[in-house]
Amino acid sequence: MSSFNSFDETLSAQFSDKGVTLELAPFVVRIYTDIPSVLAGLQLYYSEYPVPGSSAFADFHVSLRRPRSAYRWFRPQVSFEFDGTVPFKPLPYEQAYPMFEWGLNWCIANHCHRFLMIHAAVVEREGCAAILAAPPGSGKSTLCAALVSRGWRLLSDELALIDPATLRITPIPRPIGLKNDSIEIIRHFNPSAVIGPVVKDTRKGTVAHMKAPVGSILRSRETACPAWVIFPRYERDAAVRLRPHSKARTVVRLAENSFNYTLLGAIGFDALIGIVDQAECYEFTYSKLDDAISIFADLKAPLLCQAR
Amino acid sequence: MTLRVVTLCSAARLKISPLWQDECVVFDAASCNTYAVPKLSAQILEMLQAEKALKTSTILAGINAKGDLDEQELIRVLDITLEEFQRLGLIEIIAS
Amino acid sequence: MSGPMNVAAAKALTRTETLIDCSLGDWDIVIRQCRAAKVLAKLAARLEDHGLLDLIPEAPRRHLISAHLVARRQNQAVEIEVEQIRKALARTQVPIVLLKGAAYAMAGLPAARGRVFADIDILVPRERLADVEAALMLHGWIGTYHDAYDQRYYRQWMHEIPPMQHIKRGTVIDVHHAITPITSRIRADSKKMLAAAAPLPGHDRLFVLAPEDMVLHSATHLFLEGELDSGFRDLADIDTLLTHFSAADDSFWERLTERAVEVGLARPLFYAFRYTEKILGTRIPPRIQAKAAVGSPARPLLSLMDALFLRALRPKHSTVADRFTGIARWMLYVRGHWLRMPLPLLVYHLARKALAVEQSG
Numbered sequence: 001m002s003s004f005n006s007f008d009e010t011l012s013a014q015f016s017d018k019g020v021t022l023e024l025a026p027f028v029v030r031i032y033t034d035i036p037s038v039l040a041g042l043q044l045y046y047s048e049y050p051v052p053g054s055s056a057f058a059d060f061h062v063s064l065r066r067p068r069s070a071y072r073w074f075r076p077q078v079s080f081e082f083d084g085t086v087p088f089k090p091l092p093y094e095q096a097y098p099m100f101e102w103g104l105n106w107c108i109a110n111h112c113h114r115f116l117m118i119h120a121a122v123v124e125r126e127g128c129a130a131i132l133a134a135p136p137g138s139g140k141s142t143l144c145a146a147l148v149s150r151g152w153r154l155l156s157d158e159l160a161l162i163d164p165a166t167l168r169i170t171p172i173p174r175p176i177g178l179k180n181d182s183i184e185i186i187r188h189f190n191p192s193a194v195i196g197p198v199v200k201d202t203r204k205g206t207v208a209h210m211k212a213p214v215g216s217i218l219r220s221r222e223t224a225c226p227a228w229v230i231f232p233r234y235e236r237d238a239a240v241r242l243r244p245h246s247k248a249r250t251v252v253r254l255a256e257n258s259f260n261y262t263l264l265g266a267i268g269f270d271a272l273i274g275i276v277d278q279a280e281c282y283e284f285t286y287s288k289l290d291d292a293i294s295i296f297a298d299l300k301a302p303l304l305c306q307a308r
Numbered sequence: 309m310t311l312r313v314v315t316l317c318s319a320a321r322l323k324i325s326p327l328w329q330d331e332c333v334v335f336d337a338a339s340c341n342t343y344a345v346p347k348l349s350a351q352i353l354e355m356l357q358a359e360k361a362l363k364t365s366t367i368l369a370g371i372n373a374k375g376d377l378d379e380q381e382l383i384r385v386l387d388i389t390l391e392e393f394q395r396l397g398l399i400e401i402i403a404s
Numbered sequence: 405m406s407g408p409m410n411v412a413a414a415k416a417l418t419r420t421e422t423l424i425d426c427s428l429g430d431w432d433i434v435i436r437q438c439r440a441a442k443v444l445a446k447l448a449a450r451l452e453d454h455g456l457l458d459l460i461p462e463a464p465r466r467h468l469i470s471a472h473l474v475a476r477r478q479n480q481a482v483e484i485e486v487e488q489i490r491k492a493l494a495r496t497q498v499p500i501v502l503l504k505g506a507a508y509a510m511a512g513l514p515a516a517r518g519r520v521f522a523d524i525d526i527l528v529p530r531e532r533l534a535d536v537e538a539a540l541m542l543h544g545w546i547g548t549y550h551d552a553y554d555q556r557y558y559r560q561w562m563h564e565i566p567p568m569q570h571i572k573r574g575t576v577i578d579v580h581h582a583i584t585p586i587t588s589r590i591r592a593d594s595k596k597m598l599a600a601a602a603p604l605p606g607h608d609r610l611f612v613l614a615p616e617d618m619v620l621h622s623a624t625h626l627f628l629e630g631e632l633d634s635g636f637r638d639l640a641d642i643d644t645l646l647t648h649f650s651a652a653d654d655s656f657w658e659r660l661t662e663r664a665v666e667v668g669l670a671r672p673l674f675y676a677f678r679y680t681e682k683i684l685g686t687r688i689p690p691r692i693q694a695k696a697a698v699g700s701p702a703r704p705l706l707s708l709m710d711a712l713f714l715r716a717l718r719p720k721h722s723t724v725a726d727r728f729t730g731i732a733r734w735m736l737y738v739r740g741h742w743l744r745m746p747l748p749l750l751v752y753h754l755a756r757k758a759l760a761v762e763q764s765g
Contacts, residue, residue, distance in 0.1 A: 028463070055429035057463045061436065083436055084722050113470040248331035248344035255342045262340040263477045266323060269335040269342065273325045319484070338484060 021058060023050040025220040026161075026170050029104065032063035033096075035078060037197070041097040044196050045175045045211045048218070060107045064096055082107055091202075098199055098207050101177060105158055108172070109259045115161040115170065116271045117259040122155035122169055123147045128227035128301040129169050131160050131279075133257045136204075139234030139286075142182040145210050146289045147296060149190035154216035155224060164264065164271040167278070168223040173216040175209035183208045189289055226275045227305040229254065232284045240291035243283045250281040278304045312401050314390060315361040320398050322357060324350055336398065343396070349389050353398070361402065364390070408685035413437035413447075413719045417640060418685050420450045424459060431464040433723055441636040441719030444468065445475035445518035471518075478521045482509045485524055485575050490610055492543035496535045499609055501527040501601045503580070503621060507612040508641070510604055515644040520637075523567060523576040527598065530581035537565055537579065544571045553756065583621055583667075589743050590628055592620070593667040615649045615656065616663040623676035624669055627713075630740020632733055635717045636683075642676050643686045657692040670699030679713055712736050 019032040020042065033039065060082065067079035067090045076093035079086060080103040087106055091099050109117055120133035121144035130152075134140040141157050148154040155171035162169055178186055178195070183206065187195055194211035229250055230242075251272045255261045261268040280302055286292040316322065321337035332350035334343045345353075348371060355370050356362060364386065372382055393399040408414035412433045416423055426434065438444040448468040451457040457465065486506055493500060501507075503525040508516035528536050541547075545568040549555060558566040564585065567578045583592040597620075601611040613621055619642060626638045650656045664673035674696050680686035681693075700706060715732040718724040741750050 055427070057428040057432045057435075057461070059463065059467070084440065084720075111467065111470055113473045114466040246331055246344065247328035248325070248333045251325065251333045252342055252344045261342075263473060265340055265477060265480070266335070266337050267473075268340075269323060269333075269337075273333065276328075277326065319487070338480075 018054065019061070019063075021052055021054060021056060022046055023052050023056075024104075024172065024174060026172065027059040027108070028052055028056055030058040030061045031100070032061070033065060033100075035064055035066075035093075035096045037094075037096050038064050038100050041100065041196060041209075044194070045209060048214055060104065060111075062100070062103055062107065064100055064103070066093070095199055095202050097196070097209075098177075098202055098204075101175065101209065104174075108159060108161075112161065113260050113263055116164050116261065116264055116268050118160040118162065118254055119158065119257045119259065120160040121157045122160045122171075122224070123152040124155055124169075124224040125152050126301065127225060128305045129155060129224035130228040130230055130296070130299070131169070131226055131254075131275075132230050132232050133160075133254055134232055135257065138232060139182075140232055141177055141179070142185060142234065143232050143286070143289070143292060145176045145178060145182070145186045145193070146189055146293060148176070148213055148216065149186070149193060150293050152296070153219060153224075154212050159259075162226070162271060162275070163223075164267045166223075167271060167274045168225055170223050171216070171220050173212040173220050175211055177204075178208050178210055180205045185289070186210060225305040226279050227301045228299055229276065229279045229281045230284050231282070232286065234287065235285050236287055238285050238287045240288065240295055241283075241285045242295050245281045245283045247276045247281055250276050278302060310364075312364045312390075313361050314356065314364060314367070315400050315402055316353075316356045317397055317400050322353060322398070324353060324357075334398075339397070341396070348385060349393075352386070352389060353393075356399065409683045409714075409718075411437070411683070411718055411724050413441050413443060413636065413724075414684050416447055417443060417450060418643075420447075420454050420456070423451065424456060426460075428461060428463065431461065435464050435467050437719040437721045437723060439467070439471070440721035441640075442520050442634055443518070443637050443640055443719075444471035445520065446637075446640060447518070448472040448475075449518040475518045475520055479509055479516060479519070481575075482506055482521050482524065485573070486510055486607075486610070488543075488570075488573075489524065489526065489540075489577060490607065492545075493536060493539050494608070496532065496539050497609070498528050498532045498536055499601075499611055501598060501611045501613060502604070503527055503613070504625070507618065510607070510610065511612050513645070514648050515641050519641075523578045525578045525580060527580045527583070527594075529598070533565065533579065533581050537568075540568055540577065540579070544573075545569065545577060546571055548576070557753070584624060584628065585744050587745050588628070590624075590668065590671060592624060592669050596667050597621070615645075615653075616660045617667075619645050619649070619660060619676070620664055620667065620669045620673060623672040627672040627675040628740065628743050630737035632716045632736055633720055636719045639680055639683060639717055643680045643684045646680065646686060646688070657689055661692055661695045664696070664699065670696070671701070672699075674699030675709070675713065679717055682714065683717055712739075 019030040021028060021030045031042065063081045064078055067077055077090035078093050078096040078099055079090040080088055080099050118131065118133055120131045121140050123130050123144060132140050132144060144157045154173045155169055156173065157176040159172060160169055161172060183195065183198060186193060196209050198206055198208045200206045231245065231253060254272050258268065319338050323335040323337065325333040327347060330347045332345055332347065334345050334350065334353060351371050352367055355367055368382060368386060372379065390399065394401060408418045416434045416438060435444065438447050444467065448457065448471055451460065451468065457468065486502065490500065502510055505519055505521045506524045508519065547566055548569050549558065549566040554566065558564050565579055567576050569576045582594040583597055584590060597613060597617045600614040600617060602614055604610040604612055612618065622638065622642050622645065626635065661673065664670045677688050677693055677696050681688055701709065712732045712735055715726065715729045716736050738754065741753065745753065
């Protein structure tokens with residue numbers, strides 16, 4: 001398997017027709033696009049990911065193109081397609097790269113019910129995973145970016161993929177989405193982080209992506225055991241606080257943060273009970289990233305996870 | 309306490325989690341609604357799962373088996389709990 | 405004259421055992437076509453029946469399991485929803501005939517396995533329509549399509565009530581009073597079909613159509629209406645129904661062809677036989693095909709219908725479309741409307757739809 005690490009005009013035409021196939025373990029994605037910002041983004045963030053041959057099985061065939069409507073002369077747009085269907089309205093052309101990442105999240109969240117999927121970041125050390133579950137806007141991605149900048153492995157910044165039978169978490173390391181102030185905060189916190197172009201005026205505000213650490217990418221087939229379930233919340237000027245949280249209420253909150261809990265029914269319930277039973281559950285408030293890193297460094301893994 | 313006969317809703321298919329720190333999670337497989345409930349509430353539901361219909365006096369006797377809880381307080385809590393369960397569509401009060 | 409068309413999804417459903425030799429590249433096509441055709445969960449069920457689900461590669465299997473879980477949940481939801489509808493209409497004492505997917509699910513038919521459900525369709529006597537609508541509204545269903553034009557379209561011109569949506573659950577119910585719309589050029593004898601409806605054991609006042617009528621209704625819906633986005637799936641449903649009912653009863657084929665003539669649906673049955681055989685390789689006894697030929701259109705028209713249906717009934721996916729597929733779908737869409745409404749109305753309706761699309765695009 002070769003690596004995707006060269007980009008030029010000829011490739012652009014090729015990718016528009018035949019698509020570029022990338023392995024984003026556990027998935028394979030085929031991307032059809034001729035939009036320069038998307039191609040540049042793929043090169044920036046995904047050059048270490050394996051490129052399977054074109055006869056591979058692709059989980060998702062996605063395309064990003066300028067839509068063919070009269071409107072396009074007035075204001076250029078980009079449209080996301082999933083295998084011939086159009087799940088969202090077009091976005092302004094400048095937002096093409098974020099649209100690729102959001103589109104891919106949508107594909108996974110809607111088609112991977114083999115897993116219990118929770119809206120959470122997942123980081124890991126020594127085989128033990130911390131599930132950071134929180135609604136959008138709570139600073140979870142910032143915290144995730146900070147942790148992986150200080151040695152934690154990135155499993156995901158958005159989607160915890162849990163195998164309901166084994167309870168282990170399958171990684172899907174991808175660029176971490178940063179918003180508004182977080183972008184500068186992380187640039188400052190980790191000057192060697194690879195952060196791509198900033199895109200303004202999206203529905204999430206100003207966004208940019210931070211490349212996943214190479215170590216996380218290379219270990220993308222290593223699952224992890226859930227050891228901690230943490231509900232993080234950024235609160236300006238607050239003292240850092242880690243408080244044990246009721247396990248019963250943790251189950252309810254995880255269910256609320258899940259994409260497919262209702263779909264999985266009793267399977268999802270049993271999985272959450274299993275996770276919460278073996279993991280330590282906390283609420284976490286922070287304002288300074290350094291404090292947060294210290295607290296996380298001191299987390300003790302539950303016995304069950306240490307054995308694995 | 310008003311004497312009532314209580315039963316689980318025919319549509320409800322309940323699962324109850326283990327007890328953690330005096331709380332349980334109740335799951336209704338029909339609707340996938342999931343609730344965190346105190347130990348007492350879980351006990352009541354477990355009793356209803358075991359028996360098709362129960363008189364409130366029987367439930368009271370069951371949860372106060374050891375006789376070491378305040379009877380009046382227990383009645384009050386039971387009334388509130390049954391009302392809540394009814395509102396959530398988990399139980400039906402079939403007779404008074 | 406035998407075997408399914410060379411469409412990956414068709415072969416996968418009807419020659420499931422051959423999938424064991426499928427390469428990963430082939431699986432890519434199979435999964436995508438089946439997903440587009442809404443038969444992915446159905447394929448999962450077929451693989452399970454053949455004991456093959458655990459033997460296929462992990463990557464495609466994940467998608468099959470995912471689709472299976474969605475279908476399973478929807479099946480449960482349909483049962484709950486039908487019960488809610490039954491309770492809501494209990495006071496009216498109206499007999500309710502379940503149609504299509506809801507009927508397959510409640511009757512426990514193989515056609516329900518792996519099926520994805522959208523709306524629930526029911527059939528009630530025409531004179532009770534107002535009572536039914538009122539009872540549903542009382543129990544939380546509200547009318548959709550509040551636009552004055554759409555209301556007129558449904559009520560005055562099509563003599564139907566618009567679909568209703570439940571305010572809390574979001575589920576949709578479509579209440580019919582006839583098998584084919586009143587304005588339709590091909591009219592089924594709804595009274596006869598209603599009279600033959602069988603009660604659903606264990607469910608008060610719920611009925612399903614007799615097996616022959618179930619097939620005829622499915623065929624009518626597919627071949628006389630213009631919406632073919634689910635065409636391949638609907639064809640697969642007909643194939644499953646035919647296989648199931650004929651296996652249970654030798655005289656089923658005869659009864660089906662005779663019934664079609666009796667209720668005025670010989671044309672859709674002819675198409676159903678023709679295209680299930682050509683596309684899915686469904687085995688229909690030759691003498692039955694001969695009998696059903698009475699429903700055939702004239703040769704020239706049949707050639708045109710072949711050109712249209714053999715394209716439009718494929719999965720709606722780029723891997724099986726040619727440059728005429730879009731036109732074929734459009735022509736059948738127009739034909740569907742033409743069959744259902746008088747010409748002046750059709751022109752006005754199409755123009756309006758075209759304008760609406762342009763504005764939202």
